[in-house]
Amino acid sequence: MGLNSLRKESIHEWNEVLNPSRPQIFVGMSTCGEASGVVAVNKAIQDGLEEHGIDAVVNKTGCLGICYCEPLVDIIKPGKPRISYRSVEKTNVPGLLKDYILDDNPRPDLALGAWGQEFKGIPDLFELDFMKFQVRIALRNAGVINPENFSHYLARGGYQGFEKALDMDPEEIIAEIEKAGLRGRGGAGFPTGMKWKLCRKSRNFPKYLICNADEGDPGAFMDRSLLESDPHSVLEGMLIGAYAIGCSRGFIYIRAEYPLAIKRLKIALEHMKRHHLLGENILGSGFSFDIEIREGAGAFVCGEETALMKSIEGQRGTPYSRPPFPAQAGLWGKPTNINNVETWANVPVILEKGAGWFNRHGTEKSKGTKTFALAGKVNNTGLIEVPMGMTLEKIVYAIGGGVCDGKELKAVQTGGPAGGCLPLAKLGLTVDYESLAEAGSIMGSGGMIVLDEDDSMLETARYFLAFIQEESCGKCVPCRTGTRQMLAILDTFIKGRGKPQDIETLLSLGDSIKKTSLCGLGQAAPNPVLTTINYFRGEYEKGINPKLLRAKAHQ
Amino acid sequence: MERILDKSSIDEVLKVYPARRDSLVRLLQAMQSKFGYLSEEVMLAVADYLNLSPSSVYSVATFYAQFKFKPAGRHCIKVCYGTACHVKGAGKVLTELERKLGIKKGETTPDREYTLETEACFGSCALAPLVMIDSEFYGRVTPDSAPDLIGGD
Numbered sequence: 001m002g003l004n005s006l007r008k009e010s011i012h013e014w015n016e017v018l019n020p021s022r023p024q025i026f027v028g029m030s031t032c033g034e035a036s037g038v039v040a041v042n043k044a045i046q047d048g049l050e051e052h053g054i055d056a057v058v059n060k061t062g063c064l065g066i067c068y069c070e071p072l073v074d075i076i077k078p079g080k081p082r083i084s085y086r087s088v089e090k091t092n093v094p095g096l097l098k099d100y101i102l103d104d105n106p107r108p109d110l111a112l113g114a115w116g117q118e119f120k121g122i123p124d125l126f127e128l129d130f131m132k133f134q135v136r137i138a139l140r141n142a143g144v145i146n147p148e149n150f151s152h153y154l155a156r157g158g159y160q161g162f163e164k165a166l167d168m169d170p171e172e173i174i175a176e177i178e179k180a181g182l183r184g185r186g187g188a189g190f191p192t193g194m195k196w197k198l199c200r201k202s203r204n205f206p207k208y209l210i211c212n213a214d215e216g217d218p219g220a221f222m223d224r225s226l227l228e229s230d231p232h233s234v235l236e237g238m239l240i241g242a243y244a245i246g247c248s249r250g251f252i253y254i255r256a257e258y259p260l261a262i263k264r265l266k267i268a269l270e271h272m273k274r275h276h277l278l279g280e281n282i283l284g285s286g287f288s289f290d291i292e293i294r295e296g297a298g299a300f301v302c303g304e305e306t307a308l309m310k311s312i313e314g315q316r317g318t319p320y321s322r323p324p325f326p327a328q329a330g331l332w333g334k335p336t337n338i339n340n341v342e343t344w345a346n347v348p349v350i351l352e353k354g355a356g357w358f359n360r361h362g363t364e365k366s367k368g369t370k371t372f373a374l375a376g377k378v379n380n381t382g383l384i385e386v387p388m389g390m391t392l393e394k395i396v397y398a399i400g401g402g403v404c405d406g407k408e409l410k411a412v413q414t415g416g417p418a419g420g421c422l423p424l425a426k427l428g429l430t431v432d433y434e435s436l437a438e439a440g441s442i443m444g445s446g447g448m449i450v451l452d453e454d455d456s457m458l459e460t461a462r463y464f465l466a467f468i469q470e471e472s473c474g475k476c477v478p479c480r481t482g483t484r485q486m487l488a489i490l491d492t493f494i495k496g497r498g499k500p501q502d503i504e505t506l507l508s509l510g511d512s513i514k515k516t517s518l519c520g521l522g523q524a525a526p527n528p529v530l531t532t533i534n535y536f537r538g539e540y541e542k543g544i545n546p547k548l549l550r551a552k553a554h555q
Numbered sequence: 556m557e558r559i560l561d562k563s564s565i566d567e568v569l570k571v572y573p574a575r576r577d578s579l580v581r582l583l584q585a586m587q588s589k590f591g592y593l594s595e596e597v598m599l600a601v602a603d604y605l606n607l608s609p610s611s612v613y614s615v616a617t618f619y620a621q622f623k624f625k626p627a628g629r630h631c632i633k634v635c636y637g638t639a640c641h642v643k644g645a646g647k648v649l650t651e652l653e654r655k656l657g658i659k660k661g662e663t664t665p666d667r668e669y670t671l672e673t674e675a676c677f678g679s680c681a682l683a684p685l686v687m688i689d690s691e692f693y694g695r696v697t698p699d700s701a702p703d704l705i706g707g708d
Binding site: 031032034035036037067068070215216217218219220221223224225256257258259294295296297298299300311312313314315316317318373374375376377381382383413416447449451455460463464467471473 | 575576577578579580581583584614615618619620621622636637638639640641642643674675676677678679680681682683685690691692693694695
């Protein structure tokens with residue numbers, strides 16, 4: 001019992017989309033699209049088709065990552081390439097449908113790009129600056145397929161990696177993941193294969209598998225976009241992991257703030273059940289596995305793995321100290337393997353195309369690609385996936401199109417609240433786990449916020465520190481009271497009443513919190529303050545109370 | 556405060572999940588989505604059903620930001636306060652909404668029409684600043700356009 005006959009039908013169906021006998025329209029229906037009014041655009045398309053008597057198929061698709069051009073609508077006419085239209089407004093829709101579908105004028109004025117070729121004055125989409133430096137592995141299907149259509153995923157190579165895995169020894173699978181050099185995309189960068197191996201070794205059953213989709217970093221939306229655009233890639237990764245490790249039950253822990261991602265996951269899980277990819281005896285292999293969705297309840301700390309497991313158990317989501325590591329004793333004291341959404345999405349491709357194909361991309365120690373949510377004061381905001389080792393400069397200027405309104409770049413904040421602010425001088429830094437950590441920031445899950453000359457670094461540090469302080473679970477003292485003290489001191493600088501010696505106080509307090517906090521949240525909490533003192537000390541010095549400075553000078 | 560709850564509607568929600576400890580958060584979520592907030596009555600019923608002490612239910616409920624213990628307004632306005640929204644002026648948007656509604660964040664208007672809240676991040680940072688009203692998202696909101704989001708009716 002395999003998926004071969006179904007895959008054949010699916011490829012046929014997908015070919016009908018790419019080389020259709022009647023026009024196909026794709027509407028970008030993800031949260032970004034919704035926030036920019038795509039629901040009204042979709043309605044206008046339906047009305048327009050009816051009004052002009054056009055026979056066309058309307059599909060929804062996920063997010064191509066080109067958020068600054070939302071709402072995006074694609075049209076494929078028979079014998080013509082797929083054309084993406086940018087910033088579509090409902091008032092443009094009737095004209096566009098009539099001009100292109102009826103009168104064969106592809107309206108270059110409204111188009112963003114044609115897929116894979118130049119077409120009648122419309123540039124090749126993948127040659128646009130925003131796209132041409134990207135390598136889309138985790139995002140291979142995002143914005144391409146209809147995320148609610150199982151056939152589309154299958155036709156694009158979906159579940160081939162899993163079927164291949166079923167023919168392999170679990171150890172062989174783990175060896176392949178190790179060879180690929182895949183590291184955790186949630187931020188810490190722990191080698192995925194090693195994690196699996198540790199959990200597989202345990203002789204304690206049952207074992208659990210978790211997908212961490214509790215994307216809590218403000219300013220990060222990689223996981224949301226991926227789950228909304230291609231849920232099966234994540235689920236297939238989980239299936240492969242469960243088979244390799246020997247897990248019988250899996251959980252997706254996802255933020256309740258992501259309703260659309262939850263909805264699409266539920267639909268995808270239904271597909272899997274219908275096609276024997278979930279439950280007892282999957283595809284007749286004897287392997288059984290089930291996946292449940294658990295919604296978070298608004299606690300940032302639950303993105304930390306031990307807190308996350310407490311939350312699944314129905315407890316307060318407070319972390320506990322490791323060891324024991326989840327691989328030894330996790331959920332309900334049983335061996336548990338936790339990986340992030342993006343990590344899971346990379347797994348099927350590694351199996352399908354091989355470790356050698358995957359690790360061609362990236363640096364010596366950071367293999368493959370990484371998705372980033374590029375936002376803030378940058379012209380081309382959106383979701384990108386680039387090979388590890390690309391410079392920040394290339395990301396911000398070549399892909400992001402530089403800073404908005406011709407302003408000067410001041411800093412790039414990476415890694416969310418636990419990350420740091422890197423100044424203009426550090427823009428030559430390559431983006432990989434090691435270089436970012438060396439510069440005092442972290443890779444984190446992939447948020448990247450561009451700050452311009454108008455942004456105060458003190459305010460920025462305060463924003464993150466206040467966030468962490470509010471989200472601190474209160475279990476350990478350094479994080480609970482230390483972040484509060486740092487915040488109080490920071491406020492004196494913002495009000496221009498800082499004490500000269502307090503810059504050193506912040507540094508030593510930050511150092512103690514980093515060294516002594518219980519979990520990753522506390523250990524990284526001082527980073528925004530420490531990096532801004534390191535790179536923008538002048539702004540802190542300006543916040544010192546002038547009277548105190550004079551007093552000091554008189555001493 | 557009006558008592559909209561009767562025992563049978565609480566029981567209906569309870570039986571959706573098995574009487575196990577790991578159902579606690581899910582049950583509280585289901586209760587809140589049905590009744591809008593967690594009343595004492597609801598939390599006691601959950602404690603009873605799961606055979607937990609009321610204090611352990613309350614301690615879990617108060618840990619998570621999602622749970623409310625007072626009835627909310629008919630419409631819920633959430634201003635995103637993520638990083639991108641922050642640098643693009645979410646603070647001014649919030650101030651404008653507070654002014655228009657005459658309440659502070661976390662409060663409900665006296666006519667129980669609107670509750671104003673902030674949200675850590677909706678993850679639609681490219682469209683910052685973002686406001687969510689009930690289940691609708693509004694992107695690129697400005698302090699000037701924010702008050703218009705709250706309709707006349």
